[in-house]
Amino acid sequence: MTSPASDAATAGSASGPGAAATRRMLARVGVRTPLGRDVVLAAVWAVVTVALLGALLATGELGTAPSASLGASAPQLVVMTLLAVVQYVPLALRRVRPVGVLLVIAVVQAALLTILPSGVALWTAAPVIAAYTVATLRPTRVAVRAVLAAIGVATIGAVVGATDLIVERLDWATTTVTPRGDLFGDGPSGVVVETLALVSTAVLVNGVSAAVGSWVALRRVHDHDARARAAESVEHQATLTRSAVAAERTRMARELHDVAAHHLTGLVVQAGAAERLVDGDPERAKESLRSVRAQGRETLDALRSIVGILRETGDDASGTAPVPGLADVTDLVDAARASGAVVEVHRSGTLPSLPPLADVTAFRTVQESLVNARRHSPGAVVELSIDATVDRLTVVVENDLPSGGGAAHTPGYGLVGMRERAALVGGELEAGVTQAGRWRVALSLPVEADPSSPAGGAA
Incomplete structure (x- = not known):
């Protein structure tokens, strides 16, 4: 079983624009599965390693010549190249069996250290990729144990390689090999120093790769959790x-x-x-x-x-209570003033006789706006304007914002209800902060009936 952290790491094991571009490129040539991509990865790195070894041979840095900086016999070069290539083969299963792949690669790396003469060591990219993969796909406790085991296997190879036990038994010694004393000192102390150097290299290669992998895994878990929280919030x-x-x-x-x-x-x-x-x-x-x-x-x-808008009727209403309308706005204003609000009313035109639903919509808009002003901007001056024309009724409620600015008026569910009411009767509702820095709610309703009552003067 895997932990949530490893699941998140697996989900994001090939994330990012670069990885996505690589997947698209491989898909064009028919490689569409993670296993197929890992096979390509192993093959590419094997080719790169062989090319680097060939370059070292071509430049004389590695070879059987006495002048070579890294001297080795011909059999050693052949076996070294074969082991370097074989080391990449397990990477094809790095997502399926990451721990097993790391240990197999560690064994091959130990073999590389044992067959090479003193003073020569070859580290490929395979241990780096394997340790990184284990840290990203497995829990930290499992990854630490696997990396320590890989370091232990490499240590055995380092000890055997530093003492030249395998090289001497195979009779691969060559005069082109730089004597151990020139690099690491004479006698037993040279063996100890070389062994420590090889073990330190194993620790760095495996440890740093695993540390980077753990950091990447933690980042992916964090991103996964953040996306989950965002989706839950939405x-x-x-x-x-x-x-x-x-x-x-x-x-x-x-x-x-x-x-x-x-x-x-x-x-x-x-x-x-x-x-x-x-x-x-x-x-x-x-x-x-x-x-x-x-x-x-x-x-x-x-x-x-x-x-067309109602989907559920809710509980049955009882009674025949009078339906409020614009004619009752005066009572709303009086109640707001009685609670301490400063409300100024301006009327223009002749108040039309609205259909009942439109009349209720206008009343509820004024009611909700006065309540919002009292809730969000207590003590602020509220201006109510009712403008009636031949074919339009406009109701505008404006109020000053608190000293903190417009953030106090955030869009809420009251606005959702007001907009839905306005749309129901063919009207429009706008709400927001004006350029003058005031909160404004404007309701516009179509008028189809003839005017029936005067709007009167300012209240």
Whole structure:
């Protein structure tokens, strides 16, 4: 079983724009699986290592000549090259069995150290890649044990190689090898120094690679957790928004009940009057029927408008409470002033007779805006403007922001409800900070009915 940390590391084991570009390039040639990519990695590094050895041979740095800086016999060069290539083969399974791959590579590395003469050591990229992979794909405790085991195996190879035990038994000694005394001192002390140097190299190669791998794994776990928290936060916010919208729709459904009850009551009364007058006063009966038809059409339009947005009706509303409208705004203003708010009201034009749902929308917008101003900017001056034209009614509520600035007014669920109400009746609602640094809520509603009552002067 793997830990969450290793799962996150595995998920991001080939992340980043460079890795993505490499995957796309390999996919074009048919290499699309992690195993296939690791086979390509092993092959590329094997070719690079052979090329480097060839370059050293070509320049005379490595070879059998007496002038070579790194002298070795011909059999040693052949075996060294073969082992260097073989060391990359296990990398094809580095994601599947990272610990086993590291140990196999460590054994091959120990073999390299044993067959080479004193003063010559070859380290390929295979131990680096293997130690890095173990640290990124396995828990820290497992990675530490695997790296220590690899260092232990390399230490055995270093001790055997420093004493020339294998080289002497194979009779691979050559006069081109630099004597140990020239590099590491004479006698047993030279063996100790060379062994310590080889062991230190093993510690650095495996330890540093594993440390880098652990750091990369921790970073990937951190990024994975951050993305998970961000996704959870977004989902939580979406849940809250859905809950707020559902609650607002439920409240709107209750108000629709009141609107429908109001109209249907009038329809019943006028239908009864028409029934009584149909014989004695046909003209008045016709007038009552025309009124019934008009109110029925208005009620039907309201129902058709709201059914497109409501998905749940919520609890059944009870009673026939009066539906609030713009005519009740004065009561809202008086209540706000009684609570200590400074509210200035400006009216222009003649207040139209709005459909009931639009009238409720205008009332609720003013109500919510006054509540928000009192909540977010207590003591600030609030200006309420009601502007009526032939085809439009505009309601604007502005208030000063607190000394902290516009951050106090953050978009909330009240604005969601106001916008939904406005859209329901074909209106528009805008809310935000003005260039003058004030918070402004503007509702614009279409007017289809004839004006019926004066707007009056400033309150």
